[in-house]
Amino acid sequence: MALTVCPDCEGKVSDKAFACPACGYPMAQEKGTSPWPRVLGGVAGTYISAQALVTIIVGSVMFLAFAAIMIAAILGS
Ligand SMILES: [Zn+2]
Incomplete structure (x- = not known):
């Protein structure tokens, strides 16, 4: 070394x-x-993963909220 x-x-x-x-x-x-392309690649990969995770979580919450509203509307009618 x-x-x-x-x-x-x-x-x-x-x-x-x-x-x-x-x-x-x-x-x-x-x-x-x-060393910077590798460092930037790691940072970008982490950022993209975080963004994808947030998108999945928000999408799931929105879907569940929409499904709950639809079920309530169907059951209430
Ligand atoms: Zn130094």
Whole structure:
């Protein structure tokens, strides 16, 4: 495990680290790949999953409310 120097706080950081553990500065990966697409992909995936979960919950509540109204209307008539 090689260590590199953080350009922000000049602390020692593993060259496999995504970010400096001391200051959070994003560290470039080996082979010229940026860590940000993977980080953004994870954030986007979490956001989409949360949005999908909210949509499912809201949809279920709306369906149950609609079904309850329809049942009440049928039973009341
Ligand atoms: Zn740092």
